[in-house]
Amino acid sequence: MSVATATPQATSGKTTYLNHDKSIRSWLLTLDHKRIGLLYLSTIVVVFLAAGILALLVRIELLAPGRTIVDAQTYNQFFSLHGILMVFLVIVPSVPAILGNFIMPLHIGAIDVAFPRLNLASYYIFMVGGVLVVIAMVVGQIDTGWTFYTPYSSRLGAPVIFMTLAVFIAGFSSILTGMNFIVTIHKMRAPGLTWNRLPLFVWSIYATSIVQVLATPVIGITMLLLLLEKTLGIGIFDPAMGGDPILFQHFFWFYSHPAVYIMILPAFGIISELMGVFSRQEVMGYKFVALSSVAIAFLGFLVWGHHMFVSGQSTVSSVVFSLITYLIGIPTGVKVINWVGTMYKGSVSLKTPMLYALSFLFLFTIGGLTGVMLGVLGVDVHLHDTYFVVAHFHYVMMGGTIVALIGGLYYWWPKITGKLYNETLGRIGCLLVFVGFNTTFFTQFVLGSQGMPRRYYDYAEKYADLHALSTYGSWILAVGLFVALYTFIQSLMRGAPAPANPWGGASLEWTHTTSPPSPHNFEEQPIVTHGPYDYHHFYAGDGQSVEAELASRSEA
Amino acid sequence: MAHAEHAHHITPFRTLLGVFLGLVFLTILTVTTSRLDLGVLDVPVALAIALGKAALVVVFFMALKWDNRVNGVVLALGVLFVSIFLVFTLFDTAFRGDTSNVDEVTIKDAEAELAAPAGDADHGESAPAADH
Ligand SMILES: [Cu+2]
Numbered sequence: 001m002s003v004a005t006a007t008p009q010a011t012s013g014k015t016t017y018l019n020h021d022k023s024i025r026s027w028l029l030t031l032d033h034k035r036i037g038l039l040y041l042s043t044i045v046v047v048f049l050a051a052g053i054l055a056l057l058v059r060i061e062l063l064a065p066g067r068t069i070v071d072a073q074t075y076n077q078f079f080s081l082h083g084i085l086m087v088f089l090v091i092v093p094s095v096p097a098i099l100g101n102f103i104m105p106l107h108i109g110a111i112d113v114a115f116p117r118l119n120l121a122s123y124y125i126f127m128v129g130g131v132l133v134v135i136a137m138v139v140g141q142i143d144t145g146w147t148f149y150t151p152y153s154s155r156l157g158a159p160v161i162f163m164t165l166a167v168f169i170a171g172f173s174s175i176l177t178g179m180n181f182i183v184t185i186h187k188m189r190a191p192g193l194t195w196n197r198l199p200l201f202v203w204s205i206y207a208t209s210i211v212q213v214l215a216t217p218v219i220g221i222t223m224l225l226l227l228l229e230k231t232l233g234i235g236i237f238d239p240a241m242g243g244d245p246i247l248f249q250h251f252f253w254f255y256s257h258p259a260v261y262i263m264i265l266p267a268f269g270i271i272s273e274l275m276g277v278f279s280r281q282e283v284m285g286y287k288f289v290a291l292s293s294v295a296i297a298f299l300g301f302l303v304w305g306h307h308m309f310v311s312g313q314s315t316v317s318s319v320v321f322s323l324i325t326y327l328i329g330i331p332t333g334v335k336v337i338n339w340v341g342t343m344y345k346g347s348v349s350l351k352t353p354m355l356y357a358l359s360f361l362f363l364f365t366i367g368g369l370t371g372v373m374l375g376v377l378g379v380d381v382h383l384h385d386t387y388f389v390v391a392h393f394h395y396v397m398m399g400g401t402i403v404a405l406i407g408g409l410y411y412w413w414p415k416i417t418g419k420l421y422n423e424t425l426g427r428i429g430c431l432l433v434f435v436g437f438n439t440t441f442f443t444q445f446v447l448g449s450q451g452m453p454r455r456y457y458d459y460a461e462k463y464a465d466l467h468a469l470s471t472y473g474s475w476i477l478a479v480g481l482f483v484a485l486y487t488f489i490q491s492l493m494r495g496a497p498a499p500a501n502p503w504g505g506a507s508l509e510w511t512h513t514t515s516p517p518s519p520h521n522f523e524e525q526p527i528v529t530h531g532p533y534d535y536h537h538f539y540a541g542d543g544q545s546v547e548a549e550l551a552s553r554s555e556a
Numbered sequence: 557m558a559h560a561e562h563a564h565h566i567t568p569f570r571t572l573l574g575v576f577l578g579l580v581f582l583t584i585l586t587v588t589t590s591r592l593d594l595g596v597l598d599v600p601v602a603l604a605i606a607l608g609k610a611a612l613v614v615v616f617f618m619a620l621k622w623d624n625r626v627n628g629v630v631l632a633l634g635v636l637f638v639s640i641f642l643v644f645t646l647f648d649t650a651f652r653g654d655t656s657n658v659d660e661v662t663i664k665d666a667e668a669e670l671a672a673p674a675g676d677a678d679h680g681e682s683a684p685a686a687d688h
Contacts, residue, residue: 214634302644312652314650314651321644
């Protein structure tokens with residue numbers, strides 16, 4: 001692990017969580033939430049790379065009509081692998097497991113999470129789930145897409161049950177992490193850190209944890225039912241035995257729609273932090289932003305049927321699910337408006353993390369609004385299973401969660417590694433990601449609205465130009481992501497030492513810990529006397545520009 | 557937790573007896589109603605009685621009433637989310653098949669009927685719009 005060998009000069013002589021014990025064993029058996037966060041980071045980066053390469057292969061196959069590089073069967077497996085890896089092993093765990101683990105205890109002034117051993121166990125359970133997922137995919141040749149719908153998937157039988165088991169084991173790690181975080185946030189806040197002073201990132205992690213604990217067990221129940229049907233011949237999903245295939249979709253989406261919020265809520269938290277710090281202003285409507293996370297978490301349980309409008313579900317249900325889906329637009333809109341309001345009349349500083357936050361704002365708003373369009377029953381009947389849907393969820397998952405995650409990594413990078421990164425390179429990477437992403441996926445909105453069905457191996461000649469454009473976009477996007485990766489690696493190798501508070505943040509991880517933090521986070525028990533965005537508490541705003549202030553800080 | 561070691565609540569014998577008699581009564585009620593034909597209400601009534609019995613057991617026998625309030629909230633949340641799942645899913649299965657005009661004459665059939673000289677033109681015209 002290259003991270004382990006990076007001794008920060010800023011704290012030369014000082015003991016940090018990175019250098020107090022450098023053995024491999026001390027990393028693999030660590031109970032330190034910061035190191036566990038980095039274990040997750042390294043694992044998830046590897047899976048992200050693999051799933052990303054699969055995405056590139058899928059796009060290359062679609063570069064031109066007919067066979068381009070692989071046959072149809074392989075193509076089906078490629079996009080299934082891409083979806084399953086990205087959803088269950090990257091986006092679901094990413095922000096809570098990496099940044100939630102690393103930052104949340106620092107945010108609340110705690111020495112660690114409430115159950116450090118459970119935290120380490122969660123990581124290894126995640127690894128077991130991950131390995132099983134890969135085995136199921138390779139051995140079972142799963143080509144059902146990431147949703148494993150019956151009766152299509154029941155044709156495969158055992159591999160799908162095995163895959164559900166693997167996904168549930170990976171999900172079990174989410175349940176344990178969620179429980180751990182809930183207890184930590186309830187019980188381990190520093191003196192003076194009331195619920196009204198909690199950083200919004202912590203609020204979003206809290207809401208996410210509740211969803212994880214309540215929704216994930218359903219995937220286990222589904223697996224059990226599939227197993228009962230298979231072994232005892234009880235008709236549950238299989239119509240030949242008197243079962244109901246649509247029931248499978250109910251089970252699947254009762255977990256998977258809330259899982260969408262497991263994926264996006266923590267990203268909202270990151271964006272709130274970035275908007276505050278880089279606008280030098282208190283986040284507008286703190287309570288609304290905090291409680292809208294909880295509202296989204298709850299409403300997220302009532303809308304799963306919007307994935308089933310054309311499944312044969314009763315029309316009454318579809319109408320009800322469609323109407324409730326609109327409601328999600330309200331708390332989501334509250335957040336977007338408050339982020340924009342936070343920048344209004346602030347001293348906005350366009351550092352790399354803020355550029356990612358602005359990209360998020362743009363991309364997520366497109367993703368969210370097209371989500372409302374798809375929630376409209378009459379419209380969805382036409383757009384269902386077209387590239388419009390593909391574009392929509394990539395705008396939310398990639399343009400939303402992944403972009404926010406990268407922004408968050410840049411933001412907390414100096415804290416995590418004790419190193420500064422190259423700002424110019426960071427900005428170039430962000431620009432390439434933004435341009436590449438839109439070229440890839442905005443094209444797909446157009447393709448979808450013209451009737452191009454998703455998951456198809458081949459397509460009519462009239463779609464060829466747009467498909468080619470989308471594939472070129474994916475290359476720009478890939479280059480952007482590699483530039484970002486290079487920035488991080490370069491920072492690790494040659495980055496200048498980071499000061500404790502390079503951005504002038506007002507939350508505890510910046511004001512009360514060194515960069516990188518000591519093994520026990522805080523030298524002494526922090527006592528909180530102000531909110532997380534009370535920048536004026538530290539910086540009088542005496543006409544000094546933010547740029548100048550930040551410059552003086554990074555020189556210090 | 558500071559109060560983790562709190563003493564176990566001793567439930568008075570009379571309360572336990574009362575709950576027991578309540579459970580016996582509800583069981584008799586279950587058996588009685590199972591013999592009546594309540595039509596659509598058959599399952600809901602049986603479930604409601606079962607829910608009542610479960611509640612008695614959890615609240616008194618399992619002493620949730622005297623337990624930390626958080627445990628009650630957790631249980632209630634779990635029950636709430638299971639109910640959400642069941643209610644919405646049953647809402648689908650109960651009305652399954654009402655998808656507009658699938659049972660009606662399709663537009664093609666209607667056109668054919670219209671084209672046919674002896675066809676019942678009146679029926680053919682109204683069929684595609686027969687949405688309930
Ligand atoms: Cu959904």
